[in-house]
Amino acid sequence: MLSWAIMFLVIALIAAALGFGGVAGAATGIAKILFFVFLVLFLISLITGVVRRPVS
Numbered sequence: 703m704l705s706w707a708i709m710f711l712v713i714a715l716i717a718a719a720l721g722f723g724g725v726a727g728a729a730t731g732i733a734k735i736l737f738f739v740f741l742v743l744f745l746i747s748l749i750t751g752v753v754r755r756p757v758s
Contacts, residue, residue, distance in 0.1 A: 703743065704740045706736050707734075707737040707740060710729045710730075710733035710736065711733040714726045714727075714730040717729060
């Protein structure tokens with residue numbers, strides 16, 4: 703998921719450099735959404751891993 707966010711960020715940077723403002727804005731928005739979804743899923747995974755750890 704993080705790789706998709708980085709890919710959309712690169713697309714946004716290239717589109718902005720070429721002057722395609724609408725495409726750059728849309729790609730930036732998608733990259734932000736994907737990054738936050740990745741962050742939430744990472745935190746959920748981290749919390750469940752700590753909770754499910756067996757006690758020695």
